[in-house]
Amino acid sequence: MKKQNIILIGFMGTGKTVTGRVLAERTGMELVDMDSMIEERAGRPISGIFATDGEAAFRILERKLVQELSGRTGLVISTGGGIVLNPDNIADFEKTGLVVCLTASPETIFQRLEKDTTRPLLSGDKKGQIGALLEKRKPLYDAIAHQINGDLLDPEERANAILNLYALES
């Protein structure tokens, strides 16, 4: 079956949003950034949702949006890094899309997020939190069939690699 969407998975700071932008420009497909959409609909930033309602409430919003988006076509979807925590999210996305996991080393991720203040799961010892979360989630990211190592590739090159996969899967 033709894969109708392209879904970018990966830890925080692996370049999902910037790669998604390039893919959307190159294909003319619509870009959906899940975190931005959740924020828009909630009228609050992700950090505010975590602070007042808790992570579990955020995961429910995320899950509902996956269900909605996996029923649509023609989308490049940039997900939040925790999308892999619920295997149903990946199963739903696999049904209508090419699911690709972007990876990067802990050092690259730390460099990219060192000054970031928007991610509630990295609000303490950032280097330690990145290492611990990456280790815990590694099997979940590793389970995605298509992997693109973003350490050595710029967004254009990542998009090229993904478009090659997309052509092969279509």
Ligand code: S3P
């Ligand atoms: C999260 C990643 C974030 C955002 C939230 C939780 C995670 O998205 O969804 O802060 O659990 O890894 P990005 O991967 O776009 O930073």
